Amino acid sequence: MNSFFKYFTDIFYAVKSLLTGMKVTGRYFFSPWEIVTQQYPENRKTLKMYDRFKGEVIMPHNEHNEHRCTGCGICETACPNGSIEILQAKIDMPDGKKKRIIDKHIYHLDMCTFCGLCIKSCPSEAIVWGQEFEHAVFDRSKLTKILNKPGSSIIKDIVE
């Protein structure tokens, strides 16, 4: 007799537990204001990433096409997997001395792990995080970037 009742109470509790789960999904079905989905490609114009978002490493230039990079190569040694290559050049100063400047700051975005050690170690704050995150391209060679713009020079007051 006892097992007879247990058979029916088990069925009752089983159905009840399933209905409790259905209640949760049903509640969200009838409360569309709780939906948190973002319509990504459609909201591209209004989408704004957080200020600290690590999209890619960029080198900001001012309106005179000047940057802050001295070409010291500290970021190159700080990088754990060789995503940064620094090519240096030497120019003749007016006082006859030779000065070392940056020729090319090559950044391999495809190898970057976004650890942030280069930006943290930079003594003159020449490189910062950019907000761009849509990095998909058809050719891998496009992911190798040269951060200093052509014809750019260093801001005068930066000392090494």
Next chain:
Amino acid sequence: MKEIINLPVKNVEEEEYHINMGPQHPSTHGVLRLVVSLQGEIVKSLKPHCGYIHRGIEKMCEKDTYPQIIHLTDRMDYLSAHINNHAVCMLVEKALEVEVPERVTYIRTIIDELNRIASHQLWWCSFGMDMGGLTCFFYGLRDREKILDIFEESFGSRLLHSYYTPGGLMMDIHPDFQKNVKAFIKYFRKKIKDYDDLLTGNIIMQLRTKGVGILTKEDAISYGVTGPSGRASGFACDVRKHHPYGVYDKTEFKEILGTKGDTFERYMMRMHEMLESMKIIEQLIDNIPAGDYKAKMKAVIKLPAGEYFQRVEAARGELGVYVVSDGNKSPYRMKFRSPNFSNLSVLDHISRGCKIADLVAIGGSLDYVIPDIDR
């Protein structure tokens, strides 16, 4: 004619056969290959084949300096990335005898616990999906998104942060961090009731998990199963409680122990742990002391020659980091004791005699992350 009739007929049901579960099986949560020996539907034995995602992280550490190692530990157990970073940072600080500011230890402890909640939320999603409930997957990920937004606002990335450095943090927390964490805890306390309604009380899930894959306390200790899976068997192995680091010794929280050690108990352990983690965060979030966010360290970190060991409680168990240093700026040998590798080794033992469908439930409850097994 007579000979043909007398040919021995093989009984197919009694014969053992092997099937490969993985490396592309959705319920192994990664590239893990299990060679399962079956008799009918019953699992007779099981052999895990690791190494499909072996990257040689321990060897790569030998060429990197100590701050550079941090970003590699992210990629072991990527769901508890902050906790892995914490282990290496504490090891370096212990070896150099550097005192980190109190603010750093508070922030680190809060973020570790947030990371643990996020990890358990993702586990809940995937466990529900393994059981056949796809709804769980969406609800769990929706709530995990709130934590990832907090992470993204403060550290700039969602999964692999590299936020801790030896001696402190990369940068200070975002000014809105405390406000957002408090809002999240208020939100998640409501939503965790949905989890219980949806999956914990569900009769199908209970019948599939209760009494399945029983792991005794003795076996848990001898196989080295730690974390929530070990505590479900009654093995008191919480590093936060027994060897406190960070500010865990100043907070009050329970080490929840199970008795039965079956799949349902392992499920409940993680559900309880999320509540305990929220309690820890609530105690600390208002009391973050002011101060510097990093201690002064030398530009080139060199550990004195010797052997060092540090362990932390990661989301899946005890993570140990062992370093042999010869006085250079990179370690001579680095070894990680990863929790998932030990937890995987017990899978053969507890799944013998179960049905093949139960193997999915047991594997889901052990909650392994494959890159941590292979490293």
